[in-house]
Amino acid sequence: MPVLPIALMGANVLKRRAVEVTDFKDSLLRGLVDDMLETMDAAEGVGLAAPQVSVSKRIVIFYVPAARNEGIEIPLTIMFNPVIKPLKKTREDGWEACLSVPGLIGEVSRYTAISYRYQDITGAIIECEAEGFHARVVQHECDHLDGILYPMRMKDMSTLAFVDVLNSEVGQPSGSELQKSMSE
Ligand code: NI
Numbered sequence: 001m002p003v004l005p006i007a008l009m010g011a012n013v014l015k016r017r018a019v020e021v022t023d024f025k026d027s028l029l030r031g032l033v034d035d036m037l038e039t040m041d042a043a044e045g046v047g048l049a050a051p052q053v054s055v056s057k058r059i060v061i062f063y064v065p066a067a068r069n070e071g072i073e074i075p076l077t078i079m080f081n082p083v084i085k086p087l088k089k090t091r092e093d094g095w096e097a098c099l100s101v102p103g104l105i106g107e108v109s110r111y112t113a114i115s116y117r118y119q120d121i122t123g124a125i126i127e128c129e130a131e132g133f134h135a136r137v138v139q140h141e142c143d144h145l146d147g148i149l150y151p152m153r154m155k156d157m158s159t160l161a162f163v164d165v166l167n168s169e170v171g172q173p174s175g176s177e178l179q180k181s182m183s184e
Helices: 028-040 132-144 163-168 175-180
Strands: 047-049 057-062 075-085 091-095 104-111 113-119 125-131
Touching: 028 047, 028 057, 047 132, 057 132, 075 132, 091 132, 104 132, 104 163, 113 132, 125 132
Parallel strands: none
Antiparallel strands: 047 057, 057 075, 075 113, 091 104, 113 125
Protein backbone atom coordinates (compact mmCIF):
# COMPACT_ATOMS: atom_id res chain seq x y z
CA MET A 1 0.00 0.00 0.00
CA PRO A 2 2.07 2.90 -1.20
CA VAL A 3 1.59 6.57 -0.46
CA LEU A 4 0.71 8.07 -3.84
CA PRO A 5 2.06 11.34 -5.22
CA ILE A 6 -0.47 14.18 -5.02
CA ALA A 7 -1.35 16.00 -8.23
CA LEU A 8 -0.85 19.75 -7.90
CA MET A 9 -2.82 22.67 -9.32
CA GLY A 10 -2.19 22.89 -13.03
CA ALA A 11 -2.27 19.14 -13.60
CA ASN A 12 -4.80 18.19 -16.27
CA VAL A 13 -6.25 15.42 -14.11
CA LEU A 14 -7.46 18.11 -11.68
CA LYS A 15 -9.22 20.04 -14.44
CA ARG A 16 -11.46 17.41 -15.94
CA ARG A 17 -14.71 15.85 -14.86
CA ALA A 18 -13.92 12.49 -13.30
CA VAL A 19 -15.88 9.46 -14.48
CA GLU A 20 -18.45 7.47 -12.51
CA VAL A 21 -17.45 4.21 -10.90
CA THR A 22 -19.70 1.51 -12.33
CA ASP A 23 -17.85 -1.75 -11.67
CA PHE A 24 -17.96 -2.36 -7.93
CA LYS A 25 -16.54 -5.85 -8.45
CA ASP A 26 -13.33 -4.39 -9.87
CA SER A 27 -10.61 -5.95 -7.72
CA LEU A 28 -8.41 -2.87 -8.14
CA LEU A 29 -10.96 -0.62 -6.44
CA ARG A 30 -10.16 -1.67 -2.89
CA GLY A 31 -6.42 -1.30 -3.50
CA LEU A 32 -6.94 2.20 -4.84
CA VAL A 33 -9.02 3.16 -1.80
CA ASP A 34 -6.37 1.72 0.54
CA ASP A 35 -3.70 3.76 -1.22
CA MET A 36 -5.86 6.88 -0.97
CA LEU A 37 -6.35 6.30 2.77
CA GLU A 38 -2.64 5.91 3.29
CA THR A 39 -1.94 9.00 1.20
CA MET A 40 -4.48 11.11 3.12
CA ASP A 41 -3.01 9.94 6.44
CA ALA A 42 0.54 10.68 5.37
CA ALA A 43 -0.46 14.16 4.23
CA GLU A 44 -2.53 14.72 7.41
CA GLY A 45 -5.47 15.71 5.28
CA VAL A 46 -9.13 15.49 6.22
CA GLY A 47 -10.19 14.57 2.72
CA LEU A 48 -8.88 13.34 -0.59
CA ALA A 49 -10.46 12.87 -4.01
CA ALA A 50 -9.20 10.33 -6.54
CA PRO A 51 -8.17 12.96 -9.12
CA GLN A 52 -5.71 14.24 -6.52
CA VAL A 53 -3.83 10.98 -6.88
CA SER A 54 -4.15 11.22 -10.67
CA VAL A 55 -7.06 8.79 -10.96
CA SER A 56 -9.95 10.40 -12.81
CA LYS A 57 -12.74 8.55 -11.01
CA ARG A 58 -15.56 9.82 -8.82
CA ILE A 59 -14.15 8.62 -5.49
CA VAL A 60 -13.78 10.71 -2.32
CA ILE A 61 -12.58 9.82 1.15
CA PHE A 62 -12.82 12.03 4.21
CA TYR A 63 -12.71 11.97 7.99
CA VAL A 64 -13.80 14.83 10.22
CA PRO A 65 -12.42 14.74 13.76
CA ALA A 66 -14.73 15.94 16.54
CA ALA A 67 -12.45 18.89 17.31
CA ARG A 68 -13.09 20.25 13.84
CA ASN A 69 -16.83 19.84 13.81
CA GLU A 70 -18.29 21.23 17.05
CA GLY A 71 -17.65 18.02 18.92
CA ILE A 72 -19.24 15.72 16.39
CA GLU A 73 -16.91 13.21 14.78
CA ILE A 74 -17.78 12.09 11.28
CA PRO A 75 -16.27 8.63 10.84
CA LEU A 76 -14.07 7.80 7.91
CA THR A 77 -16.30 7.88 4.85
CA ILE A 78 -15.54 6.38 1.45
CA MET A 79 -17.82 7.70 -1.28
CA PHE A 80 -18.32 6.65 -4.86
CA ASN A 81 -20.28 8.85 -7.27
CA PRO A 82 -21.36 11.38 -4.64
CA VAL A 83 -24.09 13.91 -5.43
CA ILE A 84 -24.78 17.00 -3.30
CA LYS A 85 -27.96 19.00 -2.75
CA PRO A 86 -28.06 22.19 -0.68
CA LEU A 87 -30.69 22.03 2.08
CA LYS A 88 -30.76 25.80 2.60
CA LYS A 89 -29.64 28.74 0.56
CA THR A 90 -27.49 29.94 3.47
CA ARG A 91 -23.79 30.13 2.76
CA GLU A 92 -20.87 30.87 5.01
CA ASP A 93 -17.28 31.95 4.44
CA GLY A 94 -14.56 29.73 5.86
CA TRP A 95 -10.88 29.04 5.41
CA GLU A 96 -9.94 26.21 3.10
CA ALA A 97 -6.71 24.60 2.11
CA CYS A 98 -6.03 21.85 -0.37
CA LEU A 99 -3.35 19.22 -0.66
CA SER A 100 -3.20 20.07 -4.37
CA VAL A 101 -2.55 23.75 -3.60
CA PRO A 102 0.12 23.39 -0.92
CA GLY A 103 1.07 26.27 1.35
CA LEU A 104 -1.97 28.43 0.56
CA ILE A 105 -5.28 29.09 2.23
CA GLY A 106 -8.23 31.21 1.26
CA GLU A 107 -11.78 32.02 2.25
CA VAL A 108 -14.50 30.21 0.37
CA SER A 109 -18.25 30.55 0.60
CA ARG A 110 -20.05 27.19 0.97
CA TYR A 111 -23.55 26.02 1.72
CA THR A 112 -24.00 25.56 5.47
CA ALA A 113 -26.30 22.55 5.16
CA ILE A 114 -26.43 19.91 2.47
CA SER A 115 -27.72 16.45 1.82
CA TYR A 116 -25.57 14.07 -0.14
CA ARG A 117 -25.90 10.61 -1.52
CA TYR A 118 -23.24 8.23 -2.70
CA GLN A 119 -22.50 4.58 -3.25
CA ASP A 120 -20.38 2.64 -0.81
CA ILE A 121 -17.74 0.15 -1.90
CA THR A 122 -20.41 -2.51 -2.46
CA GLY A 123 -22.41 -0.15 -4.69
CA ALA A 124 -25.16 0.36 -2.09
CA ILE A 125 -26.70 3.83 -1.97
CA ILE A 126 -26.18 5.84 1.21
CA GLU A 127 -27.87 9.15 2.01
CA CYS A 128 -26.59 11.66 4.58
CA GLU A 129 -26.94 15.21 5.73
CA ALA A 130 -24.16 17.53 6.76
CA GLU A 131 -23.74 20.94 8.33
CA GLY A 132 -20.87 23.29 9.04
CA PHE A 133 -17.36 22.00 8.51
CA HIS A 134 -18.61 18.54 7.57
CA ALA A 135 -20.69 20.13 4.78
CA ARG A 136 -17.70 22.22 3.72
CA VAL A 137 -15.42 19.18 3.41
CA VAL A 138 -17.94 17.29 1.30
CA GLN A 139 -18.44 20.29 -1.01
CA HIS A 140 -14.69 20.84 -1.35
CA GLU A 141 -14.00 17.19 -2.15
CA CYS A 142 -16.86 16.79 -4.59
CA ASP A 143 -15.66 19.89 -6.45
CA HIS A 144 -12.47 17.94 -7.21
CA LEU A 145 -14.59 15.47 -9.16
CA ASP A 146 -15.76 18.28 -11.43
CA GLY A 147 -12.37 19.85 -12.03
CA ILE A 148 -12.85 22.66 -9.51
CA LEU A 149 -10.22 23.77 -7.00
CA TYR A 150 -11.19 26.05 -4.11
CA PRO A 151 -9.45 29.18 -5.51
CA MET A 152 -11.93 28.95 -8.41
CA ARG A 153 -14.74 29.38 -5.85
CA MET A 154 -13.22 32.38 -4.08
CA LYS A 155 -15.04 35.68 -4.33
CA ASP A 156 -12.42 37.73 -2.49
CA MET A 157 -8.99 36.81 -3.81
CA SER A 158 -7.42 39.18 -1.27
CA THR A 159 -7.90 36.42 1.32
CA LEU A 160 -5.69 34.01 -0.63
CA ALA A 161 -2.50 33.74 1.40
CA PHE A 162 0.50 31.65 2.23
CA VAL A 163 -0.37 30.04 5.51
CA ASP A 164 3.12 30.70 6.94
CA VAL A 165 2.83 34.40 6.18
CA LEU A 166 -0.65 34.65 7.62
CA ASN A 167 0.50 32.89 10.76
CA SER A 168 3.23 35.47 11.25
CA GLU A 169 0.90 38.47 10.87
CA VAL A 170 -0.53 40.10 13.98
CA GLY A 171 -4.30 40.19 14.20
CA GLN A 172 -4.84 37.28 11.87
CA PRO A 173 -6.42 34.00 12.88
CA SER A 174 -4.03 32.03 15.04
CA GLY A 175 -1.84 29.35 13.56
CA SER A 176 -3.79 26.61 15.22
CA GLU A 177 -7.02 28.00 13.86
CA LEU A 178 -5.61 28.05 10.35
CA GLN A 179 -4.07 24.64 10.73
CA LYS A 180 -7.55 23.44 11.54
CA SER A 181 -8.65 24.48 8.10
CA MET A 182 -6.14 22.07 6.57
CA SER A 183 -6.26 20.23 4.18
CA GLU A 184 -8.51 18.62 1.70
NI1 NI B 1 -8.65 19.78 -2.17
